[in-house]
Every structure is written in structure tokens, then in C-alpha cells.
């Protein structure tokens with residue numbers, strides 16, 4: 001088994017936290033394991049749990065649309081979540097669940113070795129930014145943070161938040177996300193050139 005297969009197997013039988021009890025499929029993540037750019041969301045939802053793949057439901061479809069709007073293909077980047085099993089009724093993952101699961105995300109980041117990580121939404125942003133998140137996602141989205149191993153972090157709003165806030169007016173969450181994604185894409189292109 002290579003390291004990715006080992007990791008997939010480990011997650012498939014994982015019962016390190018209570019989220020193992022109600023999951024149908026754990027969702028490790030998918031995409032290009034040699035990419036410079038990773039997206040990390042919160043947790044699998046219903047469709048993701050049923051199919052074992054990340055970002056498939058309405059929010060996932062919107063994320064794919066957002067990618068395409070800046071000429072970014074899903075297959076080009078790697079997409080995962082901070083926890084790999086669906087929390088009941090899509091509640092937020094709890095502290096001990098995040099702690100139990102973080103070894104898998106740490107391994108994924110170590111194997112991929114990206115230059116830029118985009119946490120999608122508040123829960124994922126808190127995982128990376130800890131106390132810098134005290135004023136919430138609106139205060140950090142679109143900003144560039146230095147993280148371990150020289151990796152840059154740029155948080156964006158979660159697409160499920162954008163589904164509830166449909167305005168595209170200047171200054172709206174959707175409009176801000178469009179600006180953020182254009183900056184992320186530009187940074188990604190520069191990183192690719194320098195690589």
C-alpha cells in the first residue's frame with residue numbers, strides 16, 4: 001500500500017470519535033495530491049456521506065461554480081474537510097472530534113505539501129487561525145496569514161453561507177468571495193510559475 005492508500009484504509013475503519021457511529025462513508029478528500037493549493041471545509045454533509053466524496057451537495061456545487069468562475073478546475077486542487085465523518089443533522093464538529101480527526105488532515109497536508117491553503121468557512125478557518133479568529137470569519141476572509149511550514153492561509157466564506165445571502169451587490173458576501181477567489185487564483189498562478 002502507498003501512503004495514500006494506507007490513509008484511506010485507516011480512515012475507512014476509524015472509530016476515534018463518536019462521528020463514526022452514524023456515518024455511511026467517511027470522506028477523506030479528493031483531487032490533485034501534487035497540487036500547491038488545498039481547500040479545507042468543515043465536514044461532510046448528507047450527499048457527501050452517501051457518496052464518500054467532498055463538496056457534492058448544493059454548497060459543493062456552488063463551490064465548483066466559484067472555482068470555474070476564476071478558471072480553476074476541481075481536479076487541479078485538493079479538497080477535504082477538517083473532520084472526515086458527517087456530524088448528525090450537520091451540526092458543527094465538536095472540539096474533541098476535531099482533535100481526534102486532525103491527525104488525518106495533518107497527514108494530508110504533509111503528503112501534499114501545498115503552498116496555499118484556503119479554509120472554507122468559520123470552522124475550518126478556526127482550525128488554522130485559532131485565536132486570530134476571535135472576531136469571526138468576516139474579519140479574516142481574504143486576508144493572507146502565515147502558517148506552519150511557510151504555507152499561506154487565505155480564508156473564504158463557506159458556500160452554504162453564500163446560499164443564504166444571494167445578493168451580488170458590491171460589498172455583499174458573494175461579491176467579496178469573488179474578489180477573494182480572484183486573488184487566490186492569481187496567487188496560485190504565481191506560485192505555479194515560481195515552483
Ligand code: SF4
Pocket residue numbers: 011014015016017018019020026083084085097100101
Ligand atoms: S470524524 Fe475523524 S476521528 Fe472521527 S471517526 Fe471519522 S475519521 Fe475518525
